[in-house]
Amino acid sequence: MSYSLDERNVIIADSLEGLTYTQKRAFLCAADEKHPQHIKYADLLIKSLGGGVYNKLKALFCDRDYRNGVARGLSSRGVTCITIESADYPELLKNTPAPPLVLYCKGRxxxxxxxxxxxxxxxxxxxxxxxxxxxxxxxxxxxxxxxxxxxxxxxxxxxxxxxxxxxxxxxxxxxxxxxxxxxxxxxxxxxxxxxxxxxxxxxxxxxxxxxxxxxxxxxxxxxxxxxxxxxxxxxxxxxxxxxxxxxxxxxxxxxxxxxxxxxxxxxxxxxxxxxxxxxxxxxxxxxGLEYKSENIPLTAAEQKVLDCLRNSGSAHIQAIARAAGIKVFEAVTILSSLEIKGLVARSGGNTYQAV
CATH class of the missing domain: 3.40.50.450 (Rossmann fold)
Structure with missing residues (x-):
C-alpha cells in the first residue's frame, strides 16, 4: 500500500518509542516547518523530553533507513495503516476527543x-x-x-x-x-x-x-x-x-x-x-431501518415447543414436555434441534429459554 508524505510522517511519529499520545501529536507539529507554531511545539518537547532526547528522535524521524524499516515491518505482517491524515479515516472516530493517530489494520x-x-x-x-x-x-x-x-x-x-x-x-x-x-x-x-x-x-x-x-x-x-x-x-x-x-x-x-x-x-x-x-x-x-427476518422451517412439534418457551420465558425440560404434551426424550431431541437453529438456549442444567 502506498502512502502520502503526511501519512508516512504520522506512521513514523507513531513508531517513536517513549512518547505519549500528546507528545506524538506535538512532535508532528514540531516536525512540520509549515506549521505556524512548529517552533513553539519543538520548545515544549525540548523542555519535557530534554534536548538530547528530542534531537535523537528528530534524527530518527528523518532517517531514511529507519523509515524504510518501519514500512517493511508493517508490510511483512500484512498490516496496512489508516492514519489521521488519511481520507479513509472514520469520520465518527475522528471527531472524538482523542482519535488514534494510526489504525493498524489486517483485513478489509x-x-x-x-x-x-x-x-x-x-x-x-x-x-x-x-x-x-x-x-x-x-x-x-x-x-x-x-x-x-x-x-x-x-x-x-x-x-x-x-x-x-x-x-x-x-x-x-x-x-x-x-x-x-x-x-x-x-x-x-x-x-x-x-x-x-x-x-x-x-x-x-x-x-x-x-x-x-x-x-x-x-x-x-x-x-x-x-x-x-x-x-x-x-x-x-x-x-x-x-x-x-x-x-x-x-x-x-x-x-x-x-x-x-x-x-x-x-x-x-x-x-x-x-x-x-x-x-x-x-x-x-x-x-429508521427495517429488518426482514429469515424464515426458519420448523416441524409442528418444534413450533409447539418453541411457543411453550416463548410463553413461559424459561422452563425445565420436564415442564416443557408436559406443556407440549410429549415425552421427555422427545423434548430432548426437539430442543437440540431448536438449539442448532439458534432459536432456544440452555440457561443452566436442563432449563431452556427462547432466544
Missing part, C-alpha cells in the same frame, strides 16, 4: 467506511445471553458492521454471529503480534480473512492492563450505537457505554432478571436512560 479496511454498531459484554455471560448475543449480532450485521473486542464470552458470541457475513471489526487491546496466544486465535484469523482487526498500537506492542479501557473508546467511537448484552456492576463494557454516551451515541442494553450478577450493569444502564433491547427491531427502528 474498507469496512471502516461503512456504518458500524458495537456489541459488547462480559467475559462471564450466561449461555442463554450468549446465544441471544450471537443471534442479534448476526441480524445487526445485515445492516451494520458489528464492532467488538476479542475476549471470551460476549465478544466471542458477537464475532460468531457476525463473522459469516464478513461485516465484523475486532478492536485489539495491543499490537497484532500479541493476539495469537488468545483462546480465540482461530476465530481472530477468520475475522482477518473475512472482516477486519484493528489496533491503535503498532504490531510489536505487547498488551498492558491500561490498554483495555483505552481501547474501548475506539469501539464506541467507531459506532453509531452500542449494545451492552451483559455487565456486572463494574465492567469494561460499562466503560464502552460511558464513552458512547459522552460521544452522543445511542446506548442499548439487554434486560436481566433480578439476582443475575452479570446483568446488574445492564439493568443500571436502563434505569439511567439506556434503551431496553429485547430484539434487533428495538435497535433498527431507532435508526
Amino acid at each position: 479496511a474498507e469496512l471502516l467506511r461503512g456504518d458500524c454498531f458495537a456489541v459488547v459484554g462480559s467475559r462471564r455471560t450466561p449461555a442463554a445471553t450468549l446465544a441471544a448475543c450471537k443471534k442479534i449480532s448476526g441480524e445487526l450485521a445485515q445492516k451494520f458492521t458489528v464492532v467488538t473486542g476479542i475476549a471470551d464470552g460476549a465478544d466471542t458470541a458477537a464475532i460468531q454471529g457476525a463473522v459469516g457475513s464478513g461485516n465484523i471489526i475486532c478492536v485489539l487491546p495491543g499490537g497484532h503480534d500479541y493476539i495469537y496466544n488468545s483462546s480465540n486465535a482461530a476465530l481472530i484469523k477468520e475475522v482477518e480473512q473475512k472482516g477486519l482487526t484493528i489496533s491503535e498500537w503498532s504490531p510489536k506492542t505487547p498488551v498492558q492492563k491500561f490498554m483495555y479501557s483505552v481501547r474501548n473508546r475506539i469501539i464506541a467511537g467507531l459506532a453509531r450505537g452500542v449494545l451492552v448484552v451483559s455487565a456486572p456492576k463494574k465492567s469494561g463494557a460499562l466503560i464502552t457505554a460511558g464513552y458512547a454516551a459522552d460521544y452522543g451515541r445511542d446506548v442499548f442494553a439487554f434486560p436481566h432478571s433480578l439476582g443475575v450478577s452479570s446483568g446488574e450493569g445492564c439493568n443500571n444502564l436502563i434505569k439511567n436512560g439506556a434503551m431496553l433491547c429485547q430484539n434487533v427491531l428495538d435497535i433498527l427502528s431507532d435508526f
Whole structure:
C-alpha cells in the first residue's frame, strides 16, 4: 500500500518509542516547518523530553533507513495503516476527543467506511445471553458492521454471529503480534480473512492492563450505537457505554432478571436512560431501518415447543414436555434441534429459554 508524505510522517511519529499520545501529536507539529507554531511545539518537547532526547528522535524521524524499516515491518505482517491524515479515516472516530493517530489494520479496511454498531459484554455471560448475543449480532450485521473486542464470552458470541457475513471489526487491546496466544486465535484469523482487526498500537506492542479501557473508546467511537448484552456492576463494557454516551451515541442494553450478577450493569444502564433491547427491531427502528427476518422451517412439534418457551420465558425440560404434551426424550431431541437453529438456549442444567 502506498502512502502520502503526511501519512508516512504520522506512521513514523507513531513508531517513536517513549512518547505519549500528546507528545506524538506535538512532535508532528514540531516536525512540520509549515506549521505556524512548529517552533513553539519543538520548545515544549525540548523542555519535557530534554534536548538530547528530542534531537535523537528528530534524527530518527528523518532517517531514511529507519523509515524504510518501519514500512517493511508493517508490510511483512500484512498490516496496512489508516492514519489521521488519511481520507479513509472514520469520520465518527475522528471527531472524538482523542482519535488514534494510526489504525493498524489486517483485513478489509474498507469496512471502516461503512456504518458500524458495537456489541459488547462480559467475559462471564450466561449461555442463554450468549446465544441471544450471537443471534442479534448476526441480524445487526445485515445492516451494520458489528464492532467488538476479542475476549471470551460476549465478544466471542458477537464475532460468531457476525463473522459469516464478513461485516465484523475486532478492536485489539495491543499490537497484532500479541493476539495469537488468545483462546480465540482461530476465530481472530477468520475475522482477518473475512472482516477486519484493528489496533491503535503498532504490531510489536505487547498488551498492558491500561490498554483495555483505552481501547474501548475506539469501539464506541467507531459506532453509531452500542449494545451492552451483559455487565456486572463494574465492567469494561460499562466503560464502552460511558464513552458512547459522552460521544452522543445511542446506548442499548439487554434486560436481566433480578439476582443475575452479570446483568446488574445492564439493568443500571436502563434505569439511567439506556434503551431496553429485547430484539434487533428495538435497535433498527431507532435508526429508521427495517429488518426482514429469515424464515426458519420448523416441524409442528418444534413450533409447539418453541411457543411453550416463548410463553413461559424459561422452563425445565420436564415442564416443557408436559406443556407440549410429549415425552421427555422427545423434548430432548426437539430442543437440540431448536438449539442448532439458534432459536432456544440452555440457561443452566436442563432449563431452556427462547432466544
